[in-house]
Amino acid sequence: MIARADIDRLLAEDVPAGDLTTDALGIGDRPGRMVFTARGDMVLAGVDVAARMMDGLVVSLHARDGDRLSGGAPILDARGSAADLHRAWKAAQTLLEVLSGIASATRAVVDAAAPVPVATTRKTVPGVRALSQRAVRAGGGILHRHGLSETILVFPEHRLFLAGESLAEIAARLRRTQPEKALAVEVGTIDEAAEAAVAGFDLVQLEKFTPEAVAALVARLPAGDRRARLAAAGGIDPGNAAAYVAAGADLLVTSWPYTARPRDVAVRFFAG
Incomplete structure (x- = not known):
């Protein structure tokens, strides 16, 4: 289990003092949705951690760690405010990409x-x-x-x-x-x-x-x-x-x- 403090650390690294662009545009309260999908074949890893990074969002998971996915396969979608979407977006995406790379390589061996x-x-x-x-x-x-x-x-x-x-x-x-x-x-x-x-x-x-x-x-x-x-x-x-x-x-x-x-x-x- 990844501790809550470690989840917060992952987010704080990317958003140490707020999201300047979203705040400056005044769009933080507007509702939206983001959808994560696989671009190519992969073994998925880190999806539950990514979901825990999405505080304030309503997250639906469509795949689990260890699933073999092909291009276009859905991973998760999240709904909520633009501020919460942008806060979690890149950190969660990068986490999934890196961990799925490790999982896919492990599966190959x-x-x-x-x-x-x-x-x-x-x-x-x-x-x-x-x-x-x-x-x-x-x-x-x-x-x-x-x-x-x-x-x-x-x-x-x-x-x-x-x-x-x-x-x-x-x-x-x-x-x-x-x-x-x-x-x-x-x-x-x-x-x-x-x-x-x-x-x-x-x-x-x-x-x-x-x-x-x-x-x-x-x-x-x-x-x-x-x-x-x-x-x-x-x-x-x-x-x-x-x-x-x-x-x-x-x-x-x-x-x-x-x-x-x-x-x-x-x-x-x-x-x-």
Whole structure:
């Protein structure tokens, strides 16, 4: 749930001290309507947040987050004063366009990777993580990590400070200190991955492995006796997702959807 304070912040960024043009024209009290539609194919995201940005307006929703829309498909319409319409217009339109771009990109990776799940990282634009993650879920993805506070993922940068402890020793340390948590570790070579797979970790994150390297790792591990799941990470997109799945990855981890091109949303105004 996006907090009311965050909704207000989104609006205040665009209208910090009133709408000068609408006020100067003296049209703020006049009634009107605006209609949002998809300009092209898209997976919709952010529509409920956009509706909450339309304070003072009567909003009718015609689609939900996660819906696949084609060009011309209705999204929402809003009725009310010209002042309230203009206040919400661009901020809500831009929000829908950006989040629907993320959702559409996520869906493309999810479709290419099926049936293996696709998780997105925490590498969002600072300040809008909750919105970006909302779009990922609308696109059928899952969240690799909300942040640093709820999951354990040991990076090579952590291991620098552990005075040469083996992966098995690190896993044992974490089992003692956080016995209820799943343990993940990021590795950069096949040898490290093979060691981590039997060291007691639940997930081994294969950073920037090629599909061929993933397949070589899978062939090296004992068949039918592998506790750790393998997560391919780094450079995952719709063009290579299927290759990673075919190589034996149990999970795909990607940041690619966060930089997706926004999807166009058309807005038409009507007076009266």
